[in-house]
Amino acid sequence: MVNRTRETQLKFRVNEEEKNFIDIKMKEANISNREAYLRKMAIDGAIITSNFEETKKLIFELNKIGTNINQIAHIANSNADIGTEDIQELKEMMKQIWQLQRSGLLEKHSI
Incomplete structure (x- = not known):
């Protein structure tokens, strides 16, 4: 052998x-x-497994932020004041996106 x-x-x-x-x-x-x-x-x-639900949520949140940025840009271009509420809303949405991203990454990389 x-x-x-x-x-x-x-x-x-x-x-x-x-x-x-x-x-x-x-x-x-x-x-x-x-x-x-x-x-x-x-x-x-x-x-490799993919969970597209987290991606869909992230895209939805990004679309909302894009809409708000466009509204703020429109206000800024019309020489009107941009309120602190608008900026705060953007910050909140960014925080939500980071939370979604972190939760999606943690799910994929947890043992």
């Missing part, structure tokens, strides 16, 4: 479509050894 450094064998099953997909991914990675590819993916590979 060949002297192996890896004695433990793992087995799993895939269907034909999954096998073809693995073969495609191996070609994209320029790896011809399936065992090496699967071992590398099992140890170092990452599964």
